[in-house]
Amino acid sequence: MEPNDQELSLVVGVTGASGAMYGQHFIRGLAALVPGESHLIVSPAALRVYSEEMDAQVATPEEYLLKVLEGLEPAQIRHRFLIQDYRDIGAKPASGSTPSDGMAIVPCSMKSLAGIAQGYTTNLVERAADVCLKERRRLVLVPREAPYSQIHLRNMLTLTAAGGIVLPASPGFYQRPATIDELGMFIAGRVLAMFGVRHNLFKGWLAEESMRQEES
Numbered sequence: 001m002e003p004n005d006q007e008l009s010l011v012v013g014v015t016g017a018s019g020a021m022y023g024q025h026f027i028r029g030l031a032a033l034v035p036g037e038s039h040l041i042v043s044p045a046a047l048r049v050y051s052e053e054m055d056a057q058v059a060t061p062e063e064y065l066l067k068v069l070e071g072l073e074p075a076q077i078r079h080r081f082l083i084q085d086y087r088d089i090g091a092k093p094a095s096g097s098t099p100s101d102g103m104a105i106v107p108c109s110m111k112s113l114a115g116i117a118q119g120y121t122t123n124l125v126e127r128a129a130d131v132c133l134k135e136r137r138r139l140v141l142v143p144r145e146a147p148y149s150q151i152h153l154r155n156m157l158t159l160t161a162a163g164g165i166v167l168p169a170s171p172g173f174y175q176r177p178a179t180i181d182e183l184g185m186f187i188a189g190r191v192l193a194m195f196g197v198r199h200n201l202f203k204g205w206l207a208e209e210s211m212r213q214e215e216s
Contacts, residue, residue, distance in 0.1 A: 004198055007036035009100050011093045011132070012081070013125040014064075016045025017107035019144035019169045020053040021181065024068045025188035025201070026106045031069055031079045034197055039093045039100075040065060040081040041125050045109065061086075086124050093128035102138030103129055104191050107169060110145055110152055116164070117155035133162050140194045142187065144169040167191060175202045 014023040042061040050064060051057050058064045061083045084091045092098040105112060112125055121127040132139040141164060145152060156166045171186040189201035
């Protein structure tokens with residue numbers, strides 16, 4: 001795989017939906033694959049869910065980021081993350097004058113999705129997403145809920161009509177995952193691809209057959 005040389009600047013939101021591993025693998029993939037600098041916003045609910053699902057007690061966004069990047073050598077990290085206060089609606093990502101290549105919310109809670117869909121922003125994640133929509137930047141939301149209510153579906157349709165991309169945490173199985181982590185990497189890879197990032201987090205559809213045909 002050719003390296004990603006083009007720098008990327010994103011806003012990364014992590015909210016309190018189940019599926020903490022999706023956010024973890026997305027941030028790790030971004031850190032290892034792409035040069036650049038991104039703003040990171042982690043909600044208090046996300047810290048709680050991560051602690052419960054990943055069996056790792058994290059009380060602050062700083063502790064969260066350290067845990068997520070654990071195991072990566074400093075030389076492997078190509079991306080810098082600027083931690084922003086979830087409550088600070090006056091932080092840089094809250095303004096359209098702050099340039100970025102878009103925003104990903106991984107995972108995205110139904111509360112966050114509803115606030116963004118209705119333009120009712122009460123925290124920095126929702127405000128930063130609102131900025132992406134008004135500035136016509138790419139916005140990718142990864143909801144993790146089952147089943148969806150009619151309200152959830154209407155909010156997703158509203159977001160899609162406004163220019164957002166709803167990418168449900170519904171991993172594929174054609175790559176024959178052997179571990180739970182591989183399911184997380186599948187979704188992380190799909191989100192990275194939305195921003196033009198080349199990755200090797202999973203094998204693409206019929207990738208092995210294509211390789212065999214080329215070898216023959």
